[in-house]
Amino acid sequence: xxxxxxxxxxxxxxxxxxxxxxxxxxxxxxxxxxxxxxxxxxxxxxxxxxxxxxxxxxxxxxxxxxxxxxxxxxxxxxxxxxxxxxxxxxxxxxxxxxxxxxxxxxxxxxxxxxxxxxxxxxxxxxxxxxxxxxxxxxxxxxxxxxxxxxxxxxxxxxxxxxxxxxxxxxxxxxxxxxxxxxxxxxxxxxxxxxxxxxxxxxxxxxxxxxxxxxxxxxxxxxxxxxxxxxxxxxxxxxxxxxxxxxxxxxxxxxxxxxxxxxxxxxxxxxxxxxxxxxxxxxxxxxxxxxxxxxxxxxxxxxxxxxxxxxxxxxxxxxxxxxxxxxxxxxxxxxxxxxxxxxxxxxxxxxxxxxxxxxxxxxxxxxxxxxxxxxxxxxxxxxxxxxxxxxxxxxxxxxxxxxxxxxxxxxxxxxxxxxxxxxxxxxxxxxxxxxxxxxxxxxxxxxxxxxxxxxxx
Amino acid sequence: xxxxxxxxxxxxxxxxxxxxxxxxxxxxxxxxxxxxxxxxxxxxxxxxxxxxxxxxxxxxxxxxxxxxxxxxxxxxxxxxxxxxxxxxxxxxxxxxxxxxxxxxxxxxxxxxxxxxxxxxxxxxxxxxxxxxxxxxxxxxxxxxxxxxxxxxxxxxxxxxxxxxxxxxxxxxxxxxxxxxxxxxxxxxxxxxxxxxxxxxxxxxxxxxxxxxxxxxxxxxxxxxxxxxxxxxxxxxxxxxxxxxx
Numbered sequence: 001x002x003x004x005x006x007x008x009x010x011x012x013x014x015x016x017x018x019x020x021x022x023x024x025x026x027x028x029x030x031x032x033x034x035x036x037x038x039x040x041x042x043x044x045x046x047x048x049x050x051x052x053x054x055x056x057x058x059x060x061x062x063x064x065x066x067x068x069x070x071x072x073x074x075x076x077x078x079x080x081x082x083x084x085x086x087x088x089x090x091x092x093x094x095x096x097x098x099x100x101x102x103x104x105x106x107x108x109x110x111x112x113x114x115x116x117x118x119x120x121x122x123x124x125x126x127x128x129x130x131x132x133x134x135x136x137x138x139x140x141x142x143x144x145x146x147x148x149x150x151x152x153x154x155x156x157x158x159x160x161x162x163x164x165x166x167x168x169x170x171x172x173x174x175x176x177x178x179x180x181x182x183x184x185x186x187x188x189x190x191x192x193x194x195x196x197x198x199x200x201x202x203x204x205x206x207x208x209x210x211x212x213x214x215x216x217x218x219x220x221x222x223x224x225x226x227x228x229x230x231x232x233x234x235x236x237x238x239x240x241x242x243x244x245x246x247x248x249x250x251x252x253x254x255x256x257x258x259x260x261x262x263x264x265x266x267x268x269x270x271x272x273x274x275x276x277x278x279x280x281x282x283x284x285x286x287x288x289x290x291x292x293x294x295x296x297x298x299x300x301x302x303x304x305x306x307x308x309x310x311x312x313x314x315x316x317x318x319x320x321x322x323x324x325x326x327x328x329x330x331x332x333x334x335x336x337x338x339x340x341x342x343x344x345x346x347x348x349x350x351x352x353x354x355x356x357x358x359x360x361x362x363x364x365x366x367x368x369x370x371x372x373x374x375x376x377x378x379x380x381x382x383x384x385x386x387x388x389x390x391x392x393x394x395x396x397x398x399x400x401x402x403x404x405x406x407x408x409x410x411x412x413x414x415x416x417x418x419x420x421x422x423x424x425x426x427x428x429x430x431x432x433x434x435x436x437x438x439x440x441x442x443x444x445x446x447x448x449x450x451x452x453x454x455x456x
Numbered sequence: 457x458x459x460x461x462x463x464x465x466x467x468x469x470x471x472x473x474x475x476x477x478x479x480x481x482x483x484x485x486x487x488x489x490x491x492x493x494x495x496x497x498x499x500x501x502x503x504x505x506x507x508x509x510x511x512x513x514x515x516x517x518x519x520x521x522x523x524x525x526x527x528x529x530x531x532x533x534x535x536x537x538x539x540x541x542x543x544x545x546x547x548x549x550x551x552x553x554x555x556x557x558x559x560x561x562x563x564x565x566x567x568x569x570x571x572x573x574x575x576x577x578x579x580x581x582x583x584x585x586x587x588x589x590x591x592x593x594x595x596x597x598x599x600x601x602x603x604x605x606x607x608x609x610x611x612x613x614x615x616x617x618x619x620x621x622x623x624x625x626x627x628x629x630x631x632x633x634x635x636x637x638x639x640x641x642x643x644x645x646x647x648x649x650x651x652x653x654x655x656x657x658x659x660x661x662x663x664x665x666x667x668x669x670x671x672x673x674x675x676x677x678x679x680x681x682x683x684x685x686x687x688x689x690x691x692x693x694x695x696x697x698x699x700x701x
Contacts, residue, residue: 005647026469026643027494068469068643071501085497096505 002034009063012317013052014324015386016414018059018447022046026068028180034064035144035152035178042445045178047087047114051121052327053414054447055173061445064178066116072096073181080186081139086116086179091311093186098303099259102186103244105137109359111308116179121411122171122372126220126240126307129364133374135170136367137185143169143177146443154180163368168434171372173410175435175444175454189244191258194220194306196242198295204235204345208338211239211362219243220306222361226287227345227382228280235345236291237360245300254300264304268314275321278385280352287356320385326414328394329381331363332406337378340404344380344397351393355382370427370434373409381412391415398424410448418453432456458508459483460533460583464515464574465544467494469642470592473661474541479506481665483539486529488515517544517570518562522577530581539668540578542571542591547644553606560606567610572617575632585629590668591618592635595676598685599696622673631671635664638681653678 002023010017023034035043040062047066049056056063066087074083080102082093090104091111097103107113108123117123119141124133140158143165147153155177157166169176197218201207207223215221218241225237247258254260310316317324332340341360348355359381366375384390398408398420407424408416422428436456445455461478463471466487478485479502487502487510489495495512502510511532515525529537546566548559571591578589596604597611615634622632639645641654655678667675676682691699 003643003647024643024646026472027467027491028497029491029494030643071497072504073497073500075504092505 002030002037004039004062007063009046009049009057010324011049011051011053011056013326013386013412013414014317014320014322015326016054016057016447017324018054018057020058020061020063022063022065024065024068028069031064031066031069031144031178031180032152034062035146036150037062038150042443044444044446044449045086045116045120045174047117048089048112050110050113050117052412053410054451055121055411055413056117057447058445059447059450066114066179069180070114080188081183082186083181083183084115085181086114086119088115089113090115090118094304095261097186098189098192099261101188101190101259103189103303105131105185105187106134107307109308110311111304112311115182115184116174119170119179119182120172120174121409122367122369122374123411124363124374126222126361128374129216129221129362130219132364133170133367133372134184135167135369135372137187138170139183139185141166141169141182142180143438144180145177145438146441152178164430164434165438167367167369168371168431169369170367171369171410172431172435173371173448173454174446175449176438178444190246191244191250191254192261192303193245193250193254193258193300194242194303195245195249195298196240196301196306197298199239199241199297200291201237201239203233204237204338204342207235207237207239207360210237215239215241216362222359224290225345225358225360226291227349227355227358228284228287229291230349234349235342238291238295242306244303250300261304262302264302264308264312266312266314269316269318272318272322273320275323275385278320283356320383323386325383325385326390326394327381327383327412328397329379329409329412330397330401330406331373331375331377331379331409332401332404333375333377334362336404340400340406341378341380343400343404347396347400348382348384348393351389353382353384353390353393355384358382370431371410371425373407373411375407377406379409381409395420410452413448416452418451421452457536459538460486460536461539461541462486462488462529462533462537462578463541463543464488465542465592466498466512467491468543468545468644469657470637470640470660470664471541471543472498473657473659474543474664475502475510475661476505476658477662477665478539479508479510482506482508484509484533486511486513486532488513488525488529490514490516517566520570520573522573525574526577526581536583537578537581538583538587540574540582540589541664541668542574542589544570545592545594545644547604547607550604550606563606564610564613567607568613568617571614575617575621579625579628579630582630587628587630588633588668588671589621589625589630590633590635590664592637592664593618595636595638595681595685598636598689602700619673631668633664633668633672633675635667635675635677636681636685637677638684653680
């Protein structure tokens, strides 16, 4: 019998917080036991809890934490194919394989993300416009699926073997089976450093122009945008671009061992900040400071500083206080994208919702998964402190996003309504037909799936 | 040449921490456990992450042939065994063990008898000087507690055995380390009430490996348990018996 721990769990946004009963298997047998256990009607897998909303929560149900199933089962040094368990974190992938010249094809802005979570959310990174989302680098996934006799059965899926299930799983928020292992391709890199460029853009037009120009051709690009600046400064941004630095671009001290990695320095936010610490004034001051702070236009920096700047501050989510925050991330198709982004920023500025530097980038082609988030367009992400008024504001923003043909990223979501969700994801029926096929009785379920009506 | 390390009870979280710490310094490793498939996956993980030789060997402590096991390890290591770490442990629910004698036998067999058998079989076969034997015991062996003293008795037994084994093997230049973890965040303690100051098993693994390398006879891990247990051991019997620890 598996032992469960009653936990009050939240994800990265610390909102919402739900009472769940969690198991944390350390072996495949224990994983089977946790899934087969009929003490709970529903369960959902959870990695390191880095999705922001309620995707990895299961109110009054079971949560199966995969973090101890984190073994690398095989790594092929010639092809860069990594075969590993779902609980393996990208920070550990980087620690082992970056010094050998391999880097994840796609990495989100935190390395505290597991393979299983990266698959469930079909994560994207700063290179989405050029190299796609996580699915583009995923070859095969082994899912554990419920059966009629309460035993869970393993099944490998890929583009050739049950492609519908494979694609529904990438972005399927863990609802199409429990990922036990996966095979993903890594990409070869010449060094552990990034040749990074920074450019200030004094307003939104300049920022979009910069993005359409030089930055469109860089493999990695993103912009941090000060959404509290108003008037002529509205939309002022810092454009960030880069690529893996070739050895001859490195300063001579690094050239002898270009793949050598200094372990990242980390500090921790020691406690939840009081609720009033983040207010429009303090955030405005921070954003202005960030925009003005001098930085070279070009510099060689360690990969982790470029990709995971916030990982250097452990538990940074505590600055939003006990009530937490929501990250609002949408993508708006290019066609009316500039106007859409402007409208969203105007609306949130009017509500005086203080966001630290918002993040924006251009996305590339859509994935095949029916619930996959990315599509060609501008994506915008705002961090907003949780208040009693926030959900209403987010609903307004959702309505704007829908008007501009956009959609919201489920990995960050804790407030979307079913109606808005349906309008954003027109291929929902396709997803539901796969979901009903593999899990007809809804053995898998999460707080998110019940909120959005994703259970059969 | 790198060290040859044998880890018994290799699927436990503490053993995994020990194995990762050993692989980081480049040891050749044998992982022995009852669940062979798990040991194979753990060995694959060590090999893939650290490029070390890692082998899985099946071991059944309830039908243990210690000499055959040493032979098998020795063959895999090319004759050079430098480190033995015994991580096997079994903790039954105290109430169930009071009613079911077979659980008591199992507790003693896994926690004490098998450890003695392995240490005696390995000691004469290890590469010296520099050989190290480490056994994961528990702070539960330092004093008996009403809620857990059947488990505690087996751990107290192993502590006494190791206390004598250390000086006995000193002339053969084998160091013996008794490892007494406090609460560690493993499947054994997951969801148990009353846990506090719970340590990460990877940190515990690193402190075990460094304590063994320094030849310490007793390693409390995390370190502050040395102080906690010093205080608890100093409580006079009449008072201790009235406390509900």
